[in-house]
Amino acid sequence: MATAIIIALLAITHSGIAHYTKFPEGFTFGVATASHQIEGAWNVSGKSENVWDRLTHSRPWMIADGTNGDIACDSYNKYQEDVDHLAYLGVDFYRFSLSWARILPTGRVDHVNPDGIRYYNALLDALAEKNIEPLVTLFHWDLPQSLQDLGGWANPKMIDYFRDYSDVCFREFGDRIKSWITINEPYEICEDAYGDDKKAPAIDSHGVGNYLCSDNLLKAHAEVYHLYNDTYRPQQNGRIMISINSIWYEPSDPEDAEQVALAEVANQFKFGWFAHPIFTEEGGYPAVMVENVAQQSQAEGLPKSRLEQFDDYWIERIKGTSDFLGINHYTTHLVTGPGVDPIAKSPSWLKDIGAVTTMNVGGDSASEWLRVVPTGFANLLRWCKSSYNDAPIYITENGFSDRGDLDDYGRIQYLNDYLSALLHVIYEDDVKVLGYTLWTLMDNFEWRAGFSERFGLYYVDITDPERLRTPKLSADYYKQLIAARELPEDDRFKNPAHIDRSEL
Ligand SMILES: *[C@@H]1O[C@H](CO)[C@@H](O)[C@H](O)[C@H]1NC(C)=O
Numbered sequence: 410m411a412t413a414i415i416i417a418l419l420a421i422t423h424s425g426i427a428h429y430t431k432f433p434e435g436f437t438f439g440v441a442t443a444s445h446q447i448e449g450a451w452n453v454s455g456k457s458e459n460v461w462d463r464l465t466h467s468r469p470w471m472i473a474d475g476t477n478g479d480i481a482c483d484s485y486n487k488y489q490e491d492v493d494h495l496a497y498l499g500v501d502f503y504r505f506s507l508s509w510a511r512i513l514p515t516g517r518v519d520h521v522n523p524d525g526i527r528y529y530n531a532l533l534d535a536l537a538e539k540n541i542e543p544l545v546t547l548f549h550w551d552l553p554q555s556l557q558d559l560g561g562w563a564n565p566k567m568i569d570y571f572r573d574y575s576d577v578c579f580r581e582f583g584d585r586i587k588s589w590i591t592i593n594e595p596y597e598i599c600e601d602a603y604g605d606d607k608k609a610p611a612i613d614s615h616g617v618g619n620y621l622c623s624d625n626l627l628k629a630h631a632e633v634y635h636l637y638n639d640t641y642r643p644q645q646n647g648r649i650m651i652s653i654n655s656i657w658y659e660p661s662d663p664e665d666a667e668q669v670a671l672a673e674v675a676n677q678f679k680f681g682w683f684a685h686p687i688f689t690e691e692g693g694y695p696a697v698m699v700e701n702v703a704q705q706s707q708a709e710g711l712p713k714s715r716l717e718q719f720d721d722y723w724i725e726r727i728k729g730t731s732d733f734l735g736i737n738h739y740t741t742h743l744v745t746g747p748g749v750d751p752i753a754k755s756p757s758w759l760k761d762i763g764a765v766t767t768m769n770v771g772g773d774s775a776s777e778w779l780r781v782v783p784t785g786f787a788n789l790l791r792w793c794k795s796s797y798n799d800a801p802i803y804i805t806e807n808g809f810s811d812r813g814d815l816d817d818y819g820r821i822q823y824l825n826d827y828l829s830a831l832l833h834v835i836y837e838d839d840v841k842v843l844g845y846t847l848w849t850l851m852d853n854f855e856w857r858a859g860f861s862e863r864f865g866l867y868y869v870d871i872t873d874p875e876r877l878r879t880p881k882l883s884a885d886y887y888k889q890l891i892a893a894r895e896l897p898e899d900d901r902f903k904n905p906a907h908i909d910r911s912e913l
């Protein structure tokens with residue numbers, strides 16, 4: 410009896426969410442990867458050490474399964490096979506990133522590594538052969554260690570270094586690349602790598618390094634935008650954006666006004682930290698962030714705030730420097746009330762928010778942080794539309810982790826439900842979403858999770874020297890979706906366990 414009622418409710422919910430199935434005219438689909446997560450070849454052909462090489466070699470215990478990016482998926486050697494898989498999927502575009510340390514081994518422009526240029530030229534040519542558009546990320550976390558030794562993103566000199574590196578990339582590859590991403594997930598860089606030890610270089614300067622990083626990173630992003638806009642766009646005619654990641658926060662009790670207000674504060678600290686300076690008329694950091702950090706700093710007896718505000722020059726220089734709003738989205742967490750989150754260090758970004766959060770929401774995945782909450786995706790997109798002046802959006806990452814199942818019904822269900830939510834806001838709320846990027850083409854080196862959390866459409870056997878790639882069921886699901894521009898309804902994509910139960 411109880412079982413029957415639960416099944417009936419699920420059916421209603423499911424058909425309610427799946428109302429829209431067809432994507433609008435011109436909507437494009439792709440998959441994403443990142444250099445350090447797939448390329449391998451870490452110490453050959455002139456590439457130098459990056460911060461992830463350093464972390465994984467010097468502190469291997471920090472990686473869940475002790476793996477590293479030395480070989481990863483060996484895409485440095487197997488790029489042609491990867492491109493064949495992309496062609497099989499039928500994607501419109503392929504999002505990948507350039508390895509700074511492969512192109513500029515010292516991090517600076519004193520020496521351009523010919524083999525780095527050759528590798529990316531070969532990849533671009535292989536993509537062109539199959540009519541797959543490149544969407545290229547300039548920086549996806551693998552900073553040359555030589556620049557980290559000078560302070561990395563905490564050093565204001567990074568503004569010049571990133572601009573100089575980007576100049577080389579625009580010059581060498583810009584004739585074939587029409588879509589660029591400057592920086593992937595600034596929050597993860599500044600908070601997780603400088604304000605914590607969750608990502609390389611694991612500086613853990615909580616409450617301090619994170620804000621030094623955002624100051625330099627936003628300026629560096631803006632300089633690269635202007636370089637492209639002023640110098641390269643007139644000839645190359647491309648587009649350039651930043652990819653900002655969310656964990657979307659919702660109140661655990663939507664009727665509780667205090668929780669609702671705190672969820673907004675948390676979203677400003679998380680997404681607004683990087684989006685507000687670029688995508689609002691006002692510019693600069695969100696007001697609530699400036700206030701909270703100033704108050705906390707005062708309470709700590711500091712002479713000035715740990716978060717420095719941009720001056721008028723930089724507010725103007727940073728504003729408007731992204732042609733689209735690139736959103737990486739996976740999950741939603743909850744805000745339960747005011748106070749200091751029990752896991753917050755002191756001082757820290759999390760303590761500065763002044764809210765207690767929980768991940769106890771939605772279905773689970775192989776990643777502790779990744780809860781399945783499709784309605785949160787819809788709410789994030791509505792919020793972005795109203796907060797950022799209806800900016801045109803690309804979803805530059807979205808995906809689901811498991812332990813490497815070939816019949817990956819969990820991933821298919823996730824994609825189906827998140828894409829239904831996406832269609833809903835496109836049609837019902839007129840949110841301008843132009844394209845969708847699935848993370849990821851194949852299982853790869855998932856940072857500190859190593860290969861223990863797998864997000865790929867292709868399974869990668871890392872015990873096989875050939876790094877054999879095997880398509881999962883989700884590869885066929887995505888292929889069919891792209892071919893029809895419609896969510897597949899095929900029974901073979903439905904979890905047989907579910908079908909069995911509904912037939913009882
Ligand atoms: C490159 O790294 C591998 C370990 O991944 C090591 O076995 C090899 O000796 C290194 N090669 C060079 C040239 O340093």
Ligand SMILES: *[C@@H]1O[C@H](CO)[C@@H](O)[C@H](O)[C@H]1NC(C)=O
Nearest residue numbers: 634635638639728729730731
């Ligand atoms: C980009 O360049 C165009 C053409 O010169 C200019 O009108 C526009 O203001 C520039 N964008 C930004 C954000 O500076």
